[in-house]
Amino acid sequence: MNMDNRELDAEVIVVGAGNAGFSAAHAARERGRTVILLEAGSEETAGGNSFYTAGATRIVHDGLKDLSDLVEADERHSVSEVPPYSKDEYIADLLRVTEGRTDLELADILAEESHSALSWLKSLGLKYRLMYERQAYERPDGSYLFWGGLHVGNVDGGQGLIADHTAVAKKMGTDIRYEHRATGLLVEDGRVRGVIVDTPDGTVTLRAESLVLTAGGFEANPEMRADHLGERWANAKVRGTPHNQGDMLNAALDVGASRGGDWETCHSVQWDAFTPQNESNRELTNRLTRQSYHLGVLVNNQGRRFLDEGADFRNYTYAKYGKVILEQPDSIAYQIFDRNIRPMLRTEEYDMPQISEEVADTLPELAEKLNIDSDAFAATIGEYNSGVLRDVDFDPTIKDGRRSDVTPVKSNWALPIESGPFYAYPVTCGITFTFGGLKSDVEGRVLDESHQPIPGLLVAGEMLGGLFSLNYPGGSGLAAGCVFGRRVGTIA
Template sequence: MSTNTTDVLVVGAGNAAMCAAHAARERGKRVLVLEAAPKDRAGGNSYFTAGATRITHDGLESLSDLIEADERHDTTEVPPYSKEEYAADLKRVTDGRNDPEMTSILISNIADDMRWLKSKGLRYRLMYERQAYRRPDGGYLFWGGLHVGNVDGGEGLVRDHYRAAEESGIEILFGARALRLVQADGVVTGVVYERDGEEHTVQAEATILGSGGFEASKEMRAEHMGPQWHHAVTRGTPFNTGTMLNEALRIGAAKGGDWTSCHATQWDAGFADNESNYEVTNRLTRQSYPLGIIVNRDGRRFLDEGADFRNLTYAKYGKEVLMQPGAVAWQIFDAPLRPMLRPQEYEVPGVGEHVADSLEELARDAGIDADGLLETVRSFNDSIRTSVEFDPNVKDGRSADTVPPKSNWANPIAEGPFYAYPVTCGITFTFGGLKGDSQARVLDQNGAVIPGLYACGEALGGLFSGNYPGGSGLAAGIVFGRIAGRSAAS
């Protein structure tokens, strides 16, 4: 077994881990990053994202120094998104179970920290295709508090991180899977890792865990979240198996956040290779559901598709699908609605899609109970508040007074051809992690700091429970990754 040394050791090479590495390196430390995946599969879940990052700002003009120019900006309205709104969204969607101190740190730092990343070569843009519909006058109105994302999505995010790392002298070992934490007199002094079938040891002054959650481990999912989670599809990296979380717990670290819940979306159930697909990445998500209805095998609706903006509900609706018979459901749209669906998701070659001229034929083709679907659609159509004008850019109050209700964006499913998209539960990341302090130092079960050990990203629990506001995961990775890197370097 060989041994080498470094100042700061980072486990993982996704967004949070790389932010930690950048922060430590710019303070003059030697930084070594261990990435379990080979280079062409590296980046953790960050590679699979659309790059959307929730940031506070005062409107489009205030973002001009961050985002790339676009000719559409002249006809675009981007409502300001304040710290107060950010905090309120986090509190609301987690039912108040978010850690107040972590929330304050996140919303106070994200705007400056994204500009810090831009200075290192990361690139940002307005996310027209995900967060705005074109208005009748040809302009755009952004909605939902989530407006900015990385150029080229998650792939661009990871590529830019690695380029910045190479330029600054950060060393990344790909295909290096961390196995065990090493301690001496209660201080974490490094990691044992496996590469090419051989074990090696890295000794470090500080070790940062940016190695993700346990979403790729069916066994840990079933243990902590319930047996039904064994059947969820891993939509992101297959390398986040919770190994280093268990290692931290083994040496006495305290759990942080909600270990019983996760980020889980509606995921294409008809695509042939729908698990950890590095070619299609996040395009197998199905996020135009607020425009239509979602039914189960019995043809029955089971949630409010229009309860809120998509980016405030999508991360919890995967679980709702998992709880349905066969862990499957169908998003239903008619001909007028179909052109509004996101083409980057609903027009992927090989997409799970059923098309028919009648609802009866659609049900037979998709495997939905026809009588149930017909009754659901009839009841839904008859209950729509048609006196209210449909507007997908705002919570329009165009509701359907049925069971369950649809609070916004209710449009009749009435004009063929009709479309059904099969979805299952795609798990993105788990919300439970390690307990940390304001400096991202890992705490033990008595609240004391474990010397030499830090955590960031999905490995640091506390911000999310049951649900999360879209784009706040990457934001948290940036903020707490930078904090972890600075703390480890000092």
């Protein structure tokens, strides 16, 4: 270390030990940089939002053969069809679901480097697999067809992701410091020189050449949610880590960083409304989502439908429908299925312990159990059933055009709700992460209001603004953490 660095605690300090933070730390350590990784949680509560995910990661690939060196072997591979997913499709999906608001430079890099970033992590020790239970349907002949562009995930989901990252970091010599919550930035002569940290032993200042911010958004802070997303968002359920309070976003803005991306929207999903401990649950994690909604119908507590459940593959609608449910009376809705649909629901979500569920032999009995207007509910289901195009084949592996011509229309996968017993799953809005972050260049250097890099300050993960707005393609968040985490670690 040169003379100017004698007082440094490390050459690189990374704030936030989630997927993006670990990726940045690994890349910096590969270059021989000394790295401190700060984590607000204890070792038992660490991992940021990444821990709570299913581990699904959207990458460009050319089919199963192209993935064979990346994913774990599985005897089902020989009878599986994995459609290629191109860079152009990736960017088109980002443009479509964000309604053209994605930053095209960032989107191009994300798509271009998504596969190589995962291959790099695999080489370090992370483990990936094809996501049969979430992204494939078994066909009558026993073969499997993958769909929706999202095919790869971590072995053991988010828990496996963080366990693997942690093992790699320890092997590489990264200094992981748990229960170290960064609260502010140290700036000297116009350069970020360090970070102020609350620790179990008091407040300290740690100095570094480069500071990498990967501390997530403000989704766990009800006051910031209300200020930026709207008053009703104060009542949303926090799906992931309780530690993402927006501290480092505010700290960066305080030293002149420019906002990036959409601060008024977020990733939010349909979330179990009544299961005990339905926030930041490290045992059930992602299993509290209810993501087979596209197979049934959604009604509010007035017994009426309010959205197109089959507008697109689940991957492209689930992250925006939480907001729609938040806007319903009492911020609650009910997913409705019948006897014929129930076996198709995702086992890990709909057969979990303590699930909120109501079952009844008839629709009037179900309405009574849900305490919703029986006549309105019956009329809704009756109109929906009458509108189903029964001469169109149902096929969950494609957008099959089997619609129900009602208002609002159900565009695909419309199956009648007519055979008891009937099932209802109460859902509310579960917030995942906020889309607003810091503005950076394509290398992850944080920019000031004049669009000039702030020396010494880098950003990745959910703190990087610009990729997502209104909605996002499933699995692109973890992919972005890998890609841009590696990028900032390479220059830190």
